Amino acid sequence: MSKNLQIQLRAMAGMFRRDYKIFFRYPMNAIFRIVEPVAWLTPIYFMGKGFAINGENVGFAAYTGNGDYMAFIILGVILSSYVSAVLWGIGYSLKQQMDIGVLESNWLTPIPRITHLIGQTLFNVLITTLNSIGVALIIWLLFGFELNFEKILLAILTALPMIIAIYGFGFGFAALVMLMRDANTLVDTGNFIINLLSGANFPITVLPRFLLVVSLSIPLTYGYDAIRGMLLGTRTVLPIHQEQMILVVFMGAMVVLGVLVFKWLERRCKKLGTIGMH
Amino acid sequence: MSEYGLTISGPEQETVSEVTIENYSLSCMLRALWAVVKRELIIFIRYPTWVVAIFIWPVLFPLPYIFGGKALAGPNQVGMVTFSRLTGMSDYVGFVAIGSLLWMWMNMVLWSFGNHLRNEQVRGTLESNWLSPLPRIFLLAGAGISNCLIQSAVIFISLLEFYLFLGVKIQGNPLLILLVLLFIIPSIYGIGLLFASLVIWAKEVNTMVFLVRGIMMIFCGVSFPLTVMPEWMQVVSKWIPITYGIRAFRLAYLTKKGFEAIKGDLLILGIFGLIFFILGILAFALSERFVKRKGTLGVY
Numbered sequence: 062m063s064k065n066l067q068i069q070l071r072a073m074a075g076m077f078r079r080d081y082k083i084f085f086r087y088p089m090n091a092i093f094r095i096v097e098p099v100a101w102l103t104p105i106y107f108m109g110k111g112f113a114i115n116g117e118n119v120g121f122a123a124y125t126g127n128g129d130y131m132a133f134i135i136l137g138v139i140l141s142s143y144v145s146a147v148l149w150g151i152g153y154s155l156k157q158q159m160d161i162g163v164l165e166s167n168w169l170t171p172i173p174r175i176t177h178l179i180g181q182t183l184f185n186v187l188i189t190t191l192n193s194i195g196v197a198l199i200i201w202l203l204f205g206f207e208l209n210f211e212k213i214l215l216a217i218l219t220a221l222p223m224i225i226a227i228y229g230f231g232f233g234f235a236a237l238v239m240l241m242r243d244a245n246t247l248v249d250t251g252n253f254i255i256n257l258l259s260g261a262n263f264p265i266t267v268l269p270r271f272l273l274v275v276s277l278s279i280p281l282t283y284g285y286d287a288i289r290g291m292l293l294g295t296r297t298v299l300p301i302h303q304e305q306m307i308l309v310v311f312m313g314a315m316v317v318l319g320v321l322v323f324k325w326l327e328r329r330c331k332k333l334g335t336i337g338m339h
Numbered sequence: 340m341s342e343y344g345l346t347i348s349g350p351e352q353e354t355v356s357e358v359t360i361e362n363y364s365l366s367c368m369l370r371a372l373w374a375v376v377k378r379e380l381i382i383f384i385r386y387p388t389w390v391v392a393i394f395i396w397p398v399l400f401p402l403p404y405i406f407g408g409k410a411l412a413g414p415n416q417v418g419m420v421t422f423s424r425l426t427g428m429s430d431y432v433g434f435v436a437i438g439s440l441l442w443m444w445m446n447m448v449l450w451s452f453g454n455h456l457r458n459e460q461v462r463g464t465l466e467s468n469w470l471s472p473l474p475r476i477f478l479l480a481g482a483g484i485s486n487c488l489i490q491s492a493v494i495f496i497s498l499l500e501f502y503l504f505l506g507v508k509i510q511g512n513p514l515l516i517l518l519v520l521l522f523i524i525p526s527i528y529g530i531g532l533l534f535a536s537l538v539i540w541a542k543e544v545n546t547m548v549f550l551v552r553g554i555m556m557i558f559c560g561v562s563f564p565l566t567v568m569p570e571w572m573q574v575v576s577k578w579i580p581i582t583y584g585i586r587a588f589r590l591a592y593l594t595k596k597g598f599e600a601i602k603g604d605l606l607i608l609g610i611f612g613l614i615f616f617i618l619g620i621l622a623f624a625l626s627e628r629f630v631k632r633k634g635t636l637g638v639y
Contacts (some may be wrong), residue, residue, distance in 0.1 A: 097553070108408070118418070246388035246391050254399070
């Protein structure tokens, strides 16, 4: 391992430790992050009951080929929580450092800015993973489901390029936060629109035609679709192996694009001298 | 006595009388209050993303639930039979739009008004502002008034967008709708006041916002009929004012049932509003004493 890489990994570990300390410094926050998904899943569960006929979501099955509405949603929630973790980890963390007034001094350290961006998401991603395992465990205890480890492994392998692509997107997004200096609205809206159009919470076939076109042009859509197809046997838009190929291409393109956009906007912010402002 | 409260009684001796709020007239206080309102409005429009908050979020937020409902209803609307039976309404889009509007209102009050003191604490301006000779509650009231002005615009634009983009039409009397909104205000801002006071010493804004809005999402029937919940959950929902606000607003907006159908809800909303306002003021006074004693006003 080169010395440069070692230094960068040490810096990321430092950021991880910092976020870990901040996280556990506010114990209520830490506890609530673990139970947070329940607050989102419960209304969805009752919504399903509000449309069920003799306990079965017949209408939903007609759209997806599988009437298990809750399993469909849980997979969407777990995957979209990783998208959120990266976007919030990058965007919100930048704004927080701007507000507190430490962004400029942090960025004066001889560490590539991209390393900073990645470093500040690591703890968030770990918490999301623990959350996902917790949610899966609760659902398994409540409703029970078959654990097919081979399928789960394949699903994880399919999700990986999707998550890496989101990092790429996050780099470009961070640049936008630096320019607009309002992370909350940007992250919230960006995250929401991505999840909405990629079918995190419903089958995309219910979208009006003009939105369906947009949805099909977002590679994340194929990530959700492929993973649901693998684990739940739902009808997929394209054959699963084609959807996986789309995700790999998407990963490469997003990382390159994201880095380029971030570097360009970073230079612009330096010229404007706005890094230390909030 | 000079206007600054200084007493000069000789070249050798100089005493400075304590500057208290009694030295200040009501007009001074109202000027200060207006300054806070103005400052908050300027901060709000200083970030270009205010456009997103006012124009985009209202129509964006209900969409996952609307499309989710569409998926559950099925291509041949078979699921709508159950929904209509449980709610007495066949307009699921309107049902969700109204529920989500009130949820968003509460959410924005918590994040901005409820988070106002904590935001100042983080930026390091709370202590210096609180040193001004003005009742502290005025500083918070200013934030509340500015938030109420912004939210009024958001509600009006939301209802317009619901009509234009989602096809949700007013079925009831517009004056009755306005009356319901006026009755909801004390409850929402009372909760906001209570929230702002607790946040200043708890320092865990995110958690508390997630908790309050999560409870509202689960128990107040934002996106589903309350009758599908177990009995004990329905009992809990009866103790949350927003439940009555959502129900009254839906009845006033989406049906022609009139005042008779909502008068009970309005009465309960009024009582809740009063209780929460009193609780909020008490909590604020207690928090003020707590942070003074602990010396944690300027601590991040």
